[in-house]
Amino acid sequence: MPQPSLIQFQNVAKVYHMGDVEVHALRGVTLAIEQGEFTAIMGASGSGKSTLMNIVGLLDRPTGGAYLLEGEPVSTLSTERLAEVRNRTIGFVFQSFNLLSRTSALENVELPLLYAGIGSAERRRRATASLERVDLGSRADHHPNQMSGGQQQRVAIARALVTEPRVILADEPTGNLDSRTSVEVMKLFQELGNGGITVVLVTHEPDIAQYASRVIHMRDGRVLSDERQEPKIAVVPPWTQGDEEDPP
Amino acid sequence: MNPLQTLRVALRALTRNKMRSFLTTLGVVIGVSAVIAMVAIGDGAKARVEATFAAMGSNMLIVLPGTSTAGGAMGGFGSMPTLTWDDLQAIQTEIPTVRAAAAQLRTNAQVMSEEQNWGTQVFGTSPEYFQIRTWPVAMGSLLTQGDVDSGNKVAVIGQTVADKLFGQNSNPVGQSLRIKSIPFTVVGVLDKKGQSQWGQDYDDIVIVPVTTFQQKIKGGLKNFIEGSVAVSATSADSTSRAESQIRALLRDRHRLPLGADDDFSIRNLSEIASAQQEGTRTLTTLLAAIAAVSLLVGGIGIMNIMLVSVTERTREIGLRMAVGAKPADIRLQFLVEALALAVTGGLIGVALGVFGAWRLATSFGWEVLYRPDVIAIAVGFSGLVGVVFGLYPAHKASRLDPITALRFE
Structure with missing residues (x-):
């Protein structure tokens, strides 16, 4: 028996009711994402890509079809169970970082472990390791407002990685970053993919999508195209004048 | 999350906004200190009344002879030996x-x-x-x-x-x-x-x-x-x-x-004493009731600030939910924050009330009586205020939809 796909959508539909109007955000999406794939989802706003992400991330439930995560149907789980699965299996990276202000990088990274019920010594150890993985081991006690945008996004990635999830969901992670730091983040995602972590990225920038190994285009709640490609290798250019980040 | 972690998270959130937390607790501080000071002073006044009547004598009655009447002028009690x-x-x-x-x-x-x-x-x-x-x-x-x-x-x-x-x-x-x-x-x-x-x-x-x-x-x-x-x-x-x-x-x-x-009269001193005590007790109850109202107002202040806090921290709530917080975790966190505000206010209020009663009593030369039961009730009541007025904001926070919360500006 073949290993089931990590993420499996079977004719998934999502209908919102806004007053009397029905909004079809997803009109039957069927796709499968395998472990270690680096998938970019593209599409104009209103194409359904955000809804797709929310359903993949267990923040939303489909109104039709089935969603299987690690082979298990998850659409019918209770809110509490969803929170547990989310905590264990999925890491989120957002466009606006969503770090807690006036809270150190280390404590921000520890946050998901807090809800996993892990003791403070173990939390500290794992959060430190996760920060080192994104090359921010030395900034553990810095607060978000003492860090550049690129550094903040790397803290957010460390936070997503700290529970050792199988899937990282990144919603426009480079939207607030300059091109150089964007490449840094893409490089990090490619490394994660090589390490067996599945990365699903929502973006509207073709430049960013070319670092992925698979690109799915969405339009009007349907998959328009779904292509595998040879990813462009992310190479961080050397420091140039006017970069956002100060050279180390 | 275990309760200790929840408490630490709540305390961190409160210390992030020290001035606001302080002003919020002030209502409870004033309420609790007023209750404690009023009851302590009232009990002191009651003890003073009791002491003066005890000084007169224990369970004492006085029998006076009757009145004399001389040429139509009534002489008053005790004027004629009977x-x-x-x-x-x-x-x-x-x-x-x-x-x-x-x-x-x-x-x-x-x-x-x-x-x-x-x-x-x-x-x-x-x-x-x-x-x-x-x-x-x-x-x-x-x-x-x-x-x-x-x-x-x-x-x-x-x-x-x-x-x-x-x-x-x-x-x-x-x-x-x-x-x-x-x-x-x-x-x-x-x-x-x-x-x-x-x-x-x-x-x-x-x-x-x-x-x-x-x-x-x-x-x-x-x-x-x-x-x-x-x-x-x-x-x-x-x-x-x-x-x-x-x-x-x-x-x-x-x-x-x-x-x-x-042709005689009897004065029952213990009845006079109990009437006086009744008077002080009524006054104490009245003052304590007024103080309790201010505690209630303090509770409303907590609720107000907690609602503001929930709105302000909508994105934080969304994020916490995204990384695995259950609605119950969020509810507990905000409830504990409200409780911590109220109980801190209660404890400061006890300290202030005890000190205030002592200051007032020494300047008036009264005796102050601190009642542990009143102190415990005041602290307990402030905790209750925290829970009651924290429940609605906490519930509101726990019901947020993580998707909309994360997009909240």
Whole structure:
């Protein structure tokens, strides 16, 4: 028996009711994402890509079809169970970082472990390791407002990685970053993919999508195209004048 | 998350906005400190009333003779002697609720020692009197039945008289004083009793045996008591029973027909005392109620700030949910924040209330009584306020949809 796909959508539909109007955000999406794939989802706003992400991330439930995560149907789980699965299996990276202000990088990274019920010594150890993985081991006690945008996004990635999830969901992670730091983040995602972590990225920038190994285009709640490609290798250019980040 | 972690997260959130947290707790601080201060002061005032009545005597009744009518002018209570020594005897022996009874005859007189003289009141009474007034000696001894029987010229003096006639810190026992030029030997100095609530000095007194009083100081009618009778009931509960039994006994002995007015009157001091205590209690309750209202207002302040906080931290709530917080975790976190605000306010309020009551009491010269139960109730109530007023904001936070919360600007 073949290993089931990590993420499996079977004719998934999502209908919102806004007053009397029905909004079809997803009109039957069927796709499968395998472990270690680096998938970019593209599409104009209103194409359904955000809804797709929310359903993949267990923040939303489909109104039709089935969603299987690690082979298990998850659409019918209770809110509490969803929170547990989310905590264990999925890491989120957002466009606006969503770090807690006036809270150190280390404590921000520890946050998901807090809800996993892990003791403070173990939390500290794992959060430190996760920060080192994104090359921010030395900034553990810095607060978000003492860090550049690129550094903040790397803290957010460390936070997503700290529970050792199988899937990282990144919603426009480079939207607030300059091109150089964007490449840094893409490089990090490619490394994660090589390490067996599945990365699903929502973006509207073709430049960013070319670092992925698979690109799915969405339009009007349907998959328009779904292509595998040879990813462009992310190479961080050397420091140039006017970069956002100060050279180390 | 375990409760300790929740508490730490809540405390961190509160310390992030110290000024706001402080101002929010202020309402509860004022409420709790007001409750504690009011009750402590009120209890102090009540204890003061109790102490003054205890100084008068325990479970005490006073029987006064009737009024005289001379040419249409009514003389007031006690102006005509209607109580006889036999009446006193009967009260002592025939009424079971009476513990002791003693005649008290009084006059004002100039009293002299070797060096000094002092105008004071002189009482003629029997040894039971000291028992009725619960008044022991500080030095020497009390009058004895033997002194009364043989009409000895001995006196027990109050602290004020001792100070005035013999000087501060002197020992007048064994020394002599003259009342109306008649020499008496001081056998004892009474304990200091202080002032009555009307400002009368209890210690400004000289007490001599009732027989000596009649023979040497103020002669009078042989069979009638020219003064009043002090009676002590067996217990606080039996004072009103003793009152009605004495009334019945005296009406019977004086052969008063049904419907005729009493030719004597009885004052029940414990009733006056309980009326006074009732008054202070009402005042205390009123003040505590006002203070409780301010505690309620403090609670509303907490709710207000918690609602603001939930709105402000919508994205944080969304993020926490995205990384695995369950609705119950979020609810508990905000509830604990509200609770921490309220209980911190409560504890500061206790400290402030205890201090404030002490300050007020010392400046007014009152006694303050701290009641642990009131302190516990005030802290508990402030916690309850935190839970009640934190519940709605916490519930609101836990019901947020993570997707919309994360997009909230």
